[in-house]
Amino acid sequence: MESRASAPPAPDTARLEVCLVGAGPRGLSVLERLCAQERKSPRWDAVTVHVVDPDPAGAGRVWRPTQSRHLLMNTVACQVTVYTDASVRIDGPMEEGPSLYQWAKALESGTLDAGRETAHDGEVIAEARRLGPDSYPTRALYGSYLRWAFDQVVANAAAHLTVLVHPVRAVALEDADTHTGRDTDSGAPPGAPQTVTLEDGTRLTGLSAVVLAQGHLPARPTGTERRLARFAARHALTYVAPANPADVDLSGIRAGQSVLLRGLGLNFFDYMALFTQGRGGVFTRTGDRLVYRPSGREPRLYAGSRRGVPYQARGENEKGAHGRYFPRLLTAEYIAALRGRRDRGGAAIDFAADLWPLISKEVCGVYYAGLLTARGEPGPATEEFTEGYLRAEPGRAEDRLLDEAGIGPAERWDWQRVARPYAPRDVTGPAAFRRWLRGHLDDDVRLARQGNVGGPVKAALDVLRDLRNELRLAVDHAGLTAASHRGDLDHWYTPLNAYLSIGPPASRIEEMAALMDAGVLDVTGPGLRVSADADDPAGPCFTGTSSETGARVRATVLIEARLPEIDLRRTADPLMGRLLSTGQCRPYRVPHGRKDTGTGTTGDVGNDAAYHETGGLAVSERPYHLIDARGVLHPRRFAYGVPTESVHWVTAAGIRPGVGSVTLEDSDAIAATVLALPPCRPPARGRRPDLPA
Secondary structure, three states: OEEEOOOOOOOOOOEEEEEEEOOOHHHHHHHHHHHHHHHHOOOOOEEEEEEEOOOOOOOOOOOOOOOOOOOEOOOOHHHOOOOOOOOOOOOOOOOOOOOHHHHHHHHHHOOOOOHHHHOOOHHHHHHHHHOOOOOOOEHHHHHHHHHHHHHHHHHOOOOOEEEEEEOOOEEEEEEEOOOOOOEEOOOOOOOOOEEEEEOOOOEEEEEOEEEEOOOOOOEOOOHHHHHHHHHHHHOOOEEEOOOOHHHOOOOOOOOOOEEEEEOOOHHHHHHHHHHOHHHOOEEEEEOOEEEEEOOOOOOEEEEEOOOOOOOOOOOOOOOOOOOOOOOOOOOHHHHHHHHHHHHOOOOOEOHHHHHHHHHHHHHHHHHHHHHHHHOOOOHHHHHHHHHHHHHOOOOHHHHHHHHHOOOOHHHOOOHHHHHOOOOHHHHOOHHHHHHHHHHHHHHHHHHHHOOOOOOHHHHHHHHHHHOHHHHHHHHOOOOEOHHHHHHHHHHHHHHHHHHHHOOOOHHHHHHHHHHHHOOOEEEOOOOEEEEEEOOOOOOOEEEEEEOOOOOEEEEOEEEEOOOOOOOHHHEOOHHHHHHHHOOOOOEEEEEOOOOOOOOOOOOOOOOHHHEEEEEEEOEOOOOOEEEOOOOOEEEEEEEOOHHHEOOEOOOOOOOOOOOOOHHHHHHHHHHHHHHOOOOOOOOOOOOOOOOOO
């Protein structure tokens, strides 16, 4: 147990004890806000904050500093922080600190205390020297930054605030019955003290508040995943279920062994790096082309997905640390009017009718402005065109403006072509698709090099990323109808947004092309179907077939190249599983018709037909009180972050400086509510002290 403790308080002092479950970036942010608020305006004589996480405090599991340095973030260094700034709307004090890039440069120059994690770590110092503001850092470096930030927060805490770190998992959360002094997972009064039980038997009792700030949690396998795992075990094959690639032991996969990767998103690129650079392969540049020099230890890689095309490369950053596109149509005022319509008894927001037309207009407007600027059109003329285009009705009015601007049909934005970039002739067979894909990868790198401001295509796609905050205002907390949430948001827009705007650095696309040229990697084509084949003439195997190119590959290793689905109902986390099974939490439900009460219900909890049930953890509106199976808010329990996906949208996005980070505003609100809680009612007299089991 790590600690930074002050002198123990006297028995009659006003005392607050808080438990943070999850010590990654979100848990760190709540801790930072608790410390900042209590230092500026002390409310308590003594505050103890228990930080519970089996992985390094500050970094958590996903960003732990010990992971492979071949794994990259997909955000540039200057756009990563943990600290507040003037752009965030918070009630607590603003306390600025270095971004990841600023920290690295200070570390390089020796003007920053390295802290325990990095004081003697040559790899960290070496990467800090190489890092530019628009470089993509390793996840390990980000983990070192988070560890340093955690140490700074603890070291600078007020003298009356103690931080205790428990490097184990939490397995249970209960209310203390103030009449009997016993812990119970049902029926205790709402103001009762909280008890958190840890995996090692330690019981943290007398807690005034518990904040759940976990990241991606383990999930029980689906029926399909169980069948594939059983098939692999029966036939001495290898099946890797959805997981963070950094957590997967790949040492048992041999050189030359055939590996089928299902998925072409960010996890695919992680596995690609681990199987190549991670095994000693080297990328070198010959002229303007990247070439892969194999080590001989690589497996033979095959990959595919339903779309058949990898996530698009991010445009090179030209926005600096704080730059973003500000909407001209999808404004906060427009969204407030939409939500007000429902509050007045009208219809909820329909994504396809109310939001998508404006998103499309914003994207196309930036694209066409970029085309005109690239041609040398003067700024005032381009702005005049953009204003006219944004006002124009879809159809003839838009076409007339484009004709007048000299933007012909071949240059016009086509969402169908953007979402499905190949033509029918490109998928007539495996060879045709391979030729098309190689050209597509080169084109993607070329467009990315043009930048996310100067390049018309990547500037337009970056609008999707910059509109996240506005979209959250619209869709969070049942802003959409249930049908629109399920069909338009979950099944259509969120995957499209991921494919187009949260892809890897251009360097990863270039590496993928080099691996195809080297014969290390092949891509099957769109419409990937995977099956377990016990009757293959060459022996039992997994097969991958493309429904469009007709390609068929066989493999002895199948890897699900994606993270587990966020679904409370399938959680394998012991704490969340117990909370769910005892009715202390519930999945979030989007109402089909009537106005949401703010608890994920419309007042009729028993009527399942009134809802679309998601896999997200149900919480109230900010400050995100946990909601139990009856729809009751718990005054001393809070949750935010990845497990609440569907209540909130794109919860995995990190904290960015200068753009009003929602995560910072959330953590400040949670911290303020926790510090303002009334004291717990003490448990019954004569209760025995809690001891580790």
